[in-house]
Amino acid sequence: MAKVSKTRxxxxxxxxxxxxxxxxxxxxxxxxxxxxxxxxxxxxPAIALLISGYVAYLxxxxxxxxxxxxxxxxxxxxxxxxxxYRGLPLRAEDLVRExxxxxxxxxxAMSHPGTYSRDRNSFHLATxxxxxxDGHEPPRRIRLRIEEGKVVKLSDLGTGGPxxxxxxxxxxxxxxxxxxxxxxxxVRLEDVPPTLVQGLLAVEDRAFYEHAGxxxxxxxxxxxxxxxxxxxxxxxxxxxxxxxKNYFLSNERSLWRKINEAFIALLxxxxxxxxxxxxxxxNEVYLVQDQDRAIHGFGLASRFLFNQSLHxxxxxxxxxxxxxxxxxxxxxxxxxxxxxxxxxxxxxxxxADQGVIDEQAAAAAKKAPLGISxxxxxxxxxFPAFMDLVRxxxxxxxxxxxxxxxxxxxxxxxxxxxxxxxxAAVDGRLAAIERSRGIAAGSLQAAVVVTRISSGEVLALVGxxxxxxPGFNRALDALRPIGSLVKPAVYLTALSDGEDYTLxxxxxxxxxxxxxxRGEVWEPANYDGKTHGEVTIYEALVRSYNLAxxxxxxxxxxxxxxxxxxxxxxxxxxxxxxxxxLGSTSHTPIEIAQVFQTLAGAGFQTxxxxxxxxxxxxxxxxxxxxxxxxxxxxxxxxxLINAALEGVVKIGTAHSAxxxxxxxxxxxxxxxxxxxxxDAWFAGYSGEHLAVVWVGRDDNAPMGLSxxxxxxxxxxxxxxxxDTRSLAPVRPGDVELAWIDLRDGRLSAPxxxxxxxxxxxxxxxxxxxxxxxxxxxxxxxxxxxxxxx
Amino acid sequence: VRTARQERDxxxxxxxxxxxxxxxxxxxxxxxxxxxxxxAAQQPREAxxxxxxxxxxxxGEQARPAQPGxxxxxxxxxxxxxxxxxxxxxxxAAAANLERALRIEPDSAPLWTRLANVRLEQGQYLQAEDxxxxxxxxxxxxxFLQSVNWRLIAEARRQRGDTVGAGEADQRAQALxxxxx
Numbered sequence: 001m002a003k004v005s006k007t008r009x010x011x012x013x014x015x016x017x018x019x020x021x022x023x024x025x026x027x028x029x030x031x032x033x034x035x036x037x038x039x040x041x042x043x044x045p046a047i048a049l050l051i052s053g054y055v056a057y058l059x060x061x062x063x064x065x066x067x068x069x070x071x072x073x074x075x076x077x078x079x080x081x082x083x084x085y086r087g088l089p090l091r092a093e094d095l096v097r098e099x100x101x102x103x104x105x106x107x108x109a110m111s112h113p114g115t116y117s118r119d120r121n122s123f124h125l126a127t128x129x130x131x132x133x134d135g136h137e138p139p140r141r142i143r144l145r146i147e148e149g150k151v152v153k154l155s156d157l158g159t160g161g162p163x164x165x166x167x168x169x170x171x172x173x174x175x176x177x178x179x180x181x182x183x184x185x186x187v188r189l190e191d192v193p194p195t196l197v198q199g200l201l202a203v204e205d206r207a208f209y210e211h212a213g214x215x216x217x218x219x220x221x222x223x224x225x226x227x228x229x230x231x232x233x234x235x236x237x238x239x240x241x242x243x244x245k246n247y248f249l250s251n252e253r254s255l256w257r258k259i260n261e262a263f264i265a266l267l268x269x270x271x272x273x274x275x276x277x278x279x280x281x282x283n284e285v286y287l288v289q290d291q292d293r294a295i296h297g298f299g300l301a302s303r304f305l306f307n308q309s310l311h312x313x314x315x316x317x318x319x320x321x322x323x324x325x326x327x328x329x330x331x332x333x334x335x336x337x338x339x340x341x342x343x344x345x346x347x348x349x350x351x352a353d354q355g356v357i358d359e360q361a362a363a364a365a366k367k368a369p370l371g372i373s374x375x376x377x378x379x380x381x382x383f384p385a386f387m388d389l390v391r392x393x394x395x396x397x398x399x400x401x402x403x404x405x406x407x408x409x410x411x412x413x414x415x416x417x418x419x420x421x422x423x424a425a426v427d428g429r430l431a432a433i434e435r436s437r438g439i440a441a442g443s444l445q446a447a448v449v450v451t452r453i454s455s456g457e458v459l460a461l462v463g464x465x466x467x468x469x470p471g472f473n474r475a476l477d478a479l480r481p482i483g484s485l486v487k488p489a490v491y492l493t494a495l496s497d498g499e500d501y502t503l504x505x506x507x508x509x510x511x512x513x514x515x516x517x518r519g520e521v522w523e524p525a526n527y528d529g530k531t532h533g534e535v536t537i538y539e540a541l542v543r544s545y546n547l548a549x550x551x552x553x554x555x556x557x558x559x560x561x562x563x564x565x566x567x568x569x570x571x572x573x574x575x576x577x578x579x580x581x582l583g584s585t586s587h588t589p590i591e592i593a594q595v596f597q598t599l600a601g602a603g604f605q606t607x608x609x610x611x612x613x614x615x616x617x618x619x620x621x622x623x624x625x626x627x628x629x630x631x632x633x634x635x636x637x638x639x640l641i642n643a644a645l646e647g648v649v650k651i652g653t654a655h656s657a658x659x660x661x662x663x664x665x666x667x668x669x670x671x672x673x674x675x676x677x678x679d680a681w682f683a684g685y686s687g688e689h690l691a692v693v694w695v696g697r698d699d700n701a702p703m704g705l706s707x708x709x710x711x712x713x714x715x716x717x718x719x720x721x722x723d724t725r726s727l728a729p730v731r732p733g734d735v736e737l738a739w740i741d742l743r744d745g746r747l748s749a750p751x752x753x754x755x756x757x758x759x760x761x762x763x764x765x766x767x768x769x770x771x772x773x774x775x776x777x778x779x780x781x782x783x784x785x786x787x788x789x
Numbered sequence: 790v791r792t793a794r795q796e797r798d799x800x801x802x803x804x805x806x807x808x809x810x811x812x813x814x815x816x817x818x819x820x821x822x823x824x825x826x827x828x829a830a831q832q833p834r835e836a837x838x839x840x841x842x843x844x845x846x847x848x849g850e851q852a853r854p855a856q857p858g859x860x861x862x863x864x865x866x867x868x869x870x871x872x873x874x875x876x877x878x879x880x881x882a883a884a885a886n887l888e889r890a891l892r893i894e895p896d897s898a899p900l901w902t903r904l905a906n907v908r909l910e911q912g913q914y915l916q917a918e919d920x921x922x923x924x925x926x927x928x929x930x931x932x933f934l935q936s937v938n939w940r941l942i943a944e945a946r947r948q949r950g951d952t953v954g955a956g957e958a959d960q961r962a963q964a965l966x967x968x969x970x
Contacts, residue, residue, distance in 0.1 A: 454895030
C-alpha cells in the first residue's frame with residue numbers, strides 16, 4: 001500500500017495543475033474582438049480542456065479506485081505460534097508436522113534459518129527471526145529433546161545455555177483480499193505455468209508486450225468485421241482493455257464505455273509494466289459462474305473447476321481455462337462440456353500454431369478428458385471455516401478503509417494441531433456412526449468449535465464434515481434447537497436463587513401440561529417416557545429429566561432463566577415460551593461455546609476471539625484483541641453446576657464417554673437431543689479445553705441419533721487426542737462438601753449405596769440423615785447403643 | 790507439601806507485606822514482582838478417579854510438588870520479561886507476555902494478579918478489577934494473595950471515583966490480613 005499510495009500522491013499535484021493553467025489561457029480569448037479568432041482560440045483550448053479534464057478525472061477519480069481494489073496485496077493470516085519450553089506436551093511427530101507447516105527444510109540443519117535435523121527424539125533447529133505484534137523473536141540455533149511426549153531439554157547453541165522459552169515463527173494459513181471481503185486465490189506471475197501464460201497471449205493478445213495498451217489497428221479491423229456482419233463477431237481488445245472491462249463488470253457495449261476503457265488502459269500502461277498488468281489480469285479475469293457468484297482469476301477458477309492449484313494444472317486444463325475467457329457462460333465446462341471441449345481443442349491448435357507447444361503435445365492433450373472435478377471448491381484455504389470466522393471478526397471490528405489497506409498481517413488463535421484432531425474426529429466418527437447404524441453414507445453433517453477456556457481463543461473450527469469445503473459454515477451459521485444444553489442454565493438459576501435450592505433439593509418429576517396465552521398446549525415428556533417422582537436436582541440434571549426441569553423452570557420463571565443465559569454470554573435473545581426450558585430455542589454452535597465458556601471459566605465470561613492482533617504492512621499494530629474477563633456470575637453456584645456436569649459424564653447421560661477418554665482424565669459436559677432426534681449436541685470441557693459438537697442433517701430430518709450417540713463420540717475422540725489437563729475446578733471459600741444419597745438428598749457416607757460427594761454453599765448442607773452411614777448421626781447412635789448394650 | 794522453591798517465594802512475598810494501607814499500591818507492584826509464577830504449581834490437580842465411581846469435587850487445599858517436567862522456567866522467564874516491560878512503561882508488551890504465560894499455566898492466580906496490575910497501570914480499571922477477581926477465584930485459600938487482590942480492586946475503584954466501593958474492598962483486604970496474621 002505504502003508504495004502505491006506514495007506514487008499516487010506524488011503524481012497527483014502535477015496533474016491537478018494542468019487544467020488550471022489552461023483555465024487561465026481560456027480567459028484571454030474573451031477579450032478578443034474578432035469572432036473567428038475567438039472561435040479558433042476558444043474552441044481548441046476548450047477541447048483541450050475537456051480532454052485534459054477528462055483524463056484528469058480518470059486519473060484522479062477512477063484510477064485510484066481501480067488500483068485500491070484490484071492491485072491490493074492480500075492480507076496474510078497466521079496461525080498461533082508454537083511456544084517451545086521445557087514441560088511442553090509435544091510428540092516428535094507433532095513437532096515435525098509443525099515444522100512442515102512452517103516449511104522448514106529437513107536435513108542440513110543450521111545451514112541457514114528455517115532448517116532442522118532430527119535424530120529420533122532429538123532435534124536441532126535453526127529458527128527464523130520473526131516480528132510479532134508484541135516484539136521481535138531473533139533467529140536462534142537450538143537443541144531440543146522430547147521424552148515421553150514432553151519437551152525435556154531446550155538449549156540455545158548460540159549461548160550454550162538452557163533456553164527458557166521461545167516462539168517459532170507462525171504458520172501462514174491463508175490470505176485474502178480484505179478489499180473484497182471474499183476469498184481470492186491470488187497468483188504471482190512466476191507461479192503460473194509458462195505454457196499457460198504464453199498460450200493466453202497467443203489466443204487473446206499476441207502483441208501484448210509491444211502495444212501501448214490499445215491497438216487502434218485491431219479495433220479498426222474488429223469494427224469493420226462487425227459492421228459487415230451486422231453484429232459483434234470480433235473483439236479488438238488488448239489484455240489491458242479486458243482487465244479494465246472486468247473491473248467495470250458491465251456488459252454494456254457502448255462507444256462511450258469503449259473510449260473510457262481505452263483511456264484507462266493507456267493510463268495503466270503508463271504507470272505499470274507489462275508483467276504487473278499481466279499478473280493483475282490473471283487474478284482478475286472473469287472465468288466461470290458458481291451459482292450466484294462470479295469466479296474471477298485463474299487461481300480460484302483452477303480450484304473451482306479442477307480442485308487443483310494453478311501451478312499443478314496439466315496442459316489440457318490450462319488450455320480449457322484460456323478457452324473459456326471468450327465466453328464464460330457459453331463455454332461453461334460443467335454445463336456445456338461439448339462446447340468447452342471444442343474450444344479447448346481450438347486453443348491447443350493455436351498454441352501449437354504459435355509454437356507454444358509442439359504438435360504431439362497438442363494432439364496428446366486433445367485426447368485428455370476435460371478433467372472437471374465433481375467437487376467444487378471455492379478457495380485455497382486450508383481451514384476455510386476458521387478463515388470465515390476471522391473474516392467476520394475483521395469486518396465487525398474494522399472500518400472498511402482499514403481493511404482496504406494493503407498487506408495486513410493478521411495473527412490468529414488457530415492451533416493447526418487441534419484443528420487437524422477435530423477434523424479427524426469428525427471425519428472418522430461420522431463415517432463409523434453411519435456404517436454401524438445403517439444411516440445413508442454422507443447424510444450426516446457436523447460442526448465443532450474448540451476453545452481454550454482461560455483465554456476464549458478459538459483453537460479449531462469445523463463447519464462441514466469435509467473440512468476443506470468452504471461451503472455453509474455450520475459452526476457459525478447452523479441455527480438449531482439446543483435441547484438439553486439449556487438445562488445447566490435452569491439449574492444455575494435455581495442454585496443462584498438464595499438458599500432455597502441445593503444440589504440435594506428434591507423436585508417433582510411428574511407429568512406437566514401448560515397452556516400459554518395463545519391457547520397452545522405444551523406437554524413435555526421424559527426421554528425414557530417415564531416419570532421419576534421426587535428426584536434430587538443433582539440427579540435431574542445428571543440424568544437430564546425433562547419434566548423435573550420444566551417444572552422447576554416454570555417455578556423460577558422463564559424470564560429468570562433467559563436472564564441467566566444472557567449473563568452466561570448468549571447474545572441472541574431467547575423467546576420466553578415454556579418450551580424454551582427444554583431447549584426449543586435455536587442457537588449456533590459458537591454461541592453455545594460462549595455459554596459453556598462461562599461455566600467452564602468459573603462464572604467469568606471471556607469473549608470468544610479468533611484474532612490476537614492485526615498489523616499494517618509497516619508492522620505497526622492496527623489493533624490488538626487482548627484477553628479480557630468479566631465476572632458474570634458468582635463462582636460458587638457455578639462450582640455446584642460444574643460438579644453436576646462432571647456427574648453427567650461419570651454416571652449420567654454421557655457416561656459412554658468412558659469408551660473414548662483416557663483413564664483418569666476428568667471432564668464435564670452436557671448432552672443435548674432435540675425432538676425426534678433431529679439434532680445431537682455435546683458441549684463439554686476439561687481443565688483447559690472446551691468443545692461444542694453438533695451433529696444433524698442439513699434438511700433437518702430426524703437422523704435417529706441422540707447427543708450421546710451422535711455428538712459425544714466425536715467429542716470423546718477429540719479429547720482423547722488433545723494434550724489437555726484434567727478438570728480441577730478450585731472450590732470457592734464459601735463452598736463445603738458433604739456425602740449425599742443421590743436418590744433422596746439426605747446425608748450419607750462414602751461407603752453407602754448411591755452416595756455422591758456434593759458441594760454446597762456454606763450453611764446449606766442437608767441435616768436429615770439417610771439410613772446408611774456410620775458417620776451419619778443415626779448410624780453413630782446405633783453404634784454407640786451397641787457398644788453400651 | 791511445598792517445594793523448597795515455593796516456600797522461598799512465599800517468604801519473599803510475606804516479608805514484603807507492609808501494614809500501612811496507603812503503601813498498598815506500591816505493595817501490589819512489589820507483589821507482582823515478587824510472587825514468582827512458579828506458585829502456579831501450588832494449584833492442585835484432582836487425583837485421577839476411577840471412571841464410573843461417584844463424583845468427588847476437587848479439594849483445593851493440598852499443594853502438589855512441582856515436577857521436573859513442569860513449565861516453571863518458561864513462566865518465570867515470561868513474567869520477569871513482563872515486569873521489566875511494565876517498569877519501562879511498555880504495558881501492552883507486558884500484557885502480551887503475561888498472556889503467553891497464562892496460556893502455559895492458566896490456573897496461576899499470581900499471573901492473573903500481575904495482569905490486573907498492568908491494566909491498573911494502564912487505567913483500565915474495570916478490567917483490572919475483573920482480573921483481580923479471577924485471581925481470587927483461583928486462590929480461595931491464599932489469604933495473602935486475596936488481600937493483595939482486594940487492595941488492587943480498592944485502588945481501581947478509587948481511580949474511577951467509586952470511593953464507597955473502594956472502602957468496601959479495603960475492608961475485605963483488612964479482614965483477610967487480620968486472618969492471615
